[in-house]
Amino acid sequence: MLTLANISFQYPSGLALDQINLTLPAGAFVGLLGPNGCGKSTLLRILSGLAQPTTGTYQIDDQLITAEWLKQPQQRQALHQKIGFVFQNSDLQLFNATVNAEVAYGPQQLGLAPTVVAHRVADCLALTGCTDLKDRIPYQLSGGEKKRVALASVLALNPQVLLLDEPLNGLTAGAQQEMLTLLQQLQQAGKTIIMASHNFQQIKTYAQRFVIFNADHTLAADLTAKALQAQPDLQAELALL
Amino acid sequence: MTKKTELPTWLQQPDRPVQPAKHHNFLVKNSRRLAQLLQQLTSPAGIGQPLLKTTPQLQLVALLFTLLLILTSQLGWQLWLLGLYLLLNCLSLAGRQLRRFLRNWLLTCCVALPLILPSLWVSGPNVLLRFCLRTWLLLGFTQYYQRTVALPYLLSGLQALHLPNVLILIIDIACVYLKQLTTYLLASLEAVELRTIAVPKHPYRLIAGLFGSLYLKSQTYALTLNEAMEVRGFNGRYQPTAPILHSRWSDYLVLLPPLLLAVVFFLEK
Ligand SMILES: Nc1ncnc2c1ncn2[C@@H]1O[C@H](COP(=O)(O)OP(=O)(O)OP(=O)(O)O)[C@@H](O)[C@H]1O
Ligand SMILES: [Mg+2]
Numbered sequence: 001m002l003t004l005a006n007i008s009f010q011y012p013s014g015l016a017l018d019q020i021n022l023t024l025p026a027g028a029f030v031g032l033l034g035p036n037g038c039g040k041s042t043l044l045r046i047l048s049g050l051a052q053p054t055t056g057t058y059q060i061d062d063q064l065i066t067a068e069w070l071k072q073p074q075q076r077q078a079l080h081q082k083i084g085f086v087f088q089n090s091d092l093q094l095f096n097a098t099v100n101a102e103v104a105y106g107p108q109q110l111g112l113a114p115t116v117v118a119h120r121v122a123d124c125l126a127l128t129g130c131t132d133l134k135d136r137i138p139y140q141l142s143g144g145e146k147k148r149v150a151l152a153s154v155l156a157l158n159p160q161v162l163l164l165d166e167p168l169n170g171l172t173a174g175a176q177q178e179m180l181t182l183l184q185q186l187q188q189a190g191k192t193i194i195m196a197s198h199n200f201q202q203i204k205t206y207a208q209r210f211v212i213f214n215a216d217h218t219l220a221a222d223l224t225a226k227a228l229q230a231q232p233d234l235q236a237e238l239a240l241l
Numbered sequence: 242m243t244k245k246t247e248l249p250t251w252l253q254q255p256d257r258p259v260q261p262a263k264h265h266n267f268l269v270k271n272s273r274r275l276a277q278l279l280q281q282l283t284s285p286a287g288i289g290q291p292l293l294k295t296t297p298q299l300q301l302v303a304l305l306f307t308l309l310l311i312l313t314s315q316l317g318w319q320l321w322l323l324g325l326y327l328l329l330n331c332l333s334l335a336g337r338q339l340r341r342f343l344r345n346w347l348l349t350c351c352v353a354l355p356l357i358l359p360s361l362w363v364s365g366p367n368v369l370l371r372f373c374l375r376t377w378l379l380l381g382f383t384q385y386y387q388r389t390v391a392l393p394y395l396l397s398g399l400q401a402l403h404l405p406n407v408l409i410l411i412i413d414i415a416c417v418y419l420k421q422l423t424t425y426l427l428a429s430l431e432a433v434e435l436r437t438i439a440v441p442k443h444p445y446r447l448i449a450g451l452f453g454s455l456y457l458k459s460q461t462y463a464l465t466l467n468e469a470m471e472v473r474g475f476n477g478r479y480q481p482t483a484p485i486l487h488s489r490w491s492d493y494l495v496l497l498p499p500l501l502l503a504v505v506f507f508l509e510k
Contacts, residue, residue, distance in 0.1 A: 050435070105436055106438070109259075123249045123251070158251060158252055189252060
């Protein structure tokens, strides 16, 4: 369970998150929605441990995640094993020479045997439809292909919590459906999926919970899919995001 | 996405936690350094206060004048006076800035040493000593300037001194470019950090790979930047945009110490 209490985040240029209180239960499929610049990516950075809130506390299960706690390499690495993060800009995330090496990087880090690594890589490439790309150079892939390779490379670490920053961007409608189905399968297998998206229409049948931000970086609503169904006005508003 | 596959069993159950390595800080350290560089490139915050508050253009003139003095000083007492002046300047730096200044200065001095040493055989120890002192002073003053002037202000200084636009353009683009690349590298390091659970087996191979991909990306970035400027009508004419800070009389005080030194040196001759 991820618990955020009174979280605010300040960039030198201004506020990105204002007094956010949230509890995200383990095993949920959560959609983060809101206008551009409302702070979705920033929230995901905090959840992943890459950034620390300016004020407020962040807790995973019973463990408070603070800058001090993250200074310990063991603890930081344990956090990274538990939480995977697909960046909004996949270009930044791919740093190996081939797609195959990219996906293998994580499992190699886990110290798995080479055959197991190869197995995992093949599985992840197949799940994301990237098997044909395996010898390509990541930085030369198309935008949508990069997105899928980035997901495969994070998936290979088998994280319990998956943070995804607009993973559907640049994918065709069909590929979006397939990725959402995959995420749903992962969630049914017990993983927590937290996904920022602008695509309410696509995700509304998959996410079980919606966290909605205002343009002024405050929390607008935090409600279940069922509760959202009872609010057609809000749905119409979200469809425009 | 084309294939639908059932989830493999390993994905359906959590991995056992790996025993992470104890000493694995190089990513964190490098990220911190990059963040510092980025700060220096983008904002004056985190930059030290110079001894005498002034405009960037006058600070640049004072620096150039001081460097000229160092280059023309031959005598021990002259170098000693210049050293005192540098020391005085450094005292204005806050603790953290001072430490950073000293570390970088020492580092550059050490790097310069092997280049200077051969003169020992050519012209003897006395000349070598003077040569060393002068090089270290030059490095010290430049380092001090770097510590106290943020890059955006350097641009505005150059502009106020009416330097050719082409030169400013080159520096401006270099700044933009460096900023982008630093941001890029910082984010890439974060990505590496997120997927580096245990100690990297081959940290240097990792770094090499990172720089390889950075090189490829930066090449693409440079070309794209060029195209982006072109499609928006860039035709080689450049109008600098950094705000010019006008100097008041009190800003000229920064020229006083090197001028005084010059007068003293001249009179003693
Ligand atoms: N590195 C940064 N430095 C300064 N300000 C930033 C930085 N990153 C984001 N911001 C600002 O913080 C606010 C929140 O940004 P964030 O990227 O979290 O928004 P977002 O909800 O993910 O937007 P989008 O939907 O466009 O991806 C924005 O106003 C943005 O301009
Ligand atoms: Mg975002």
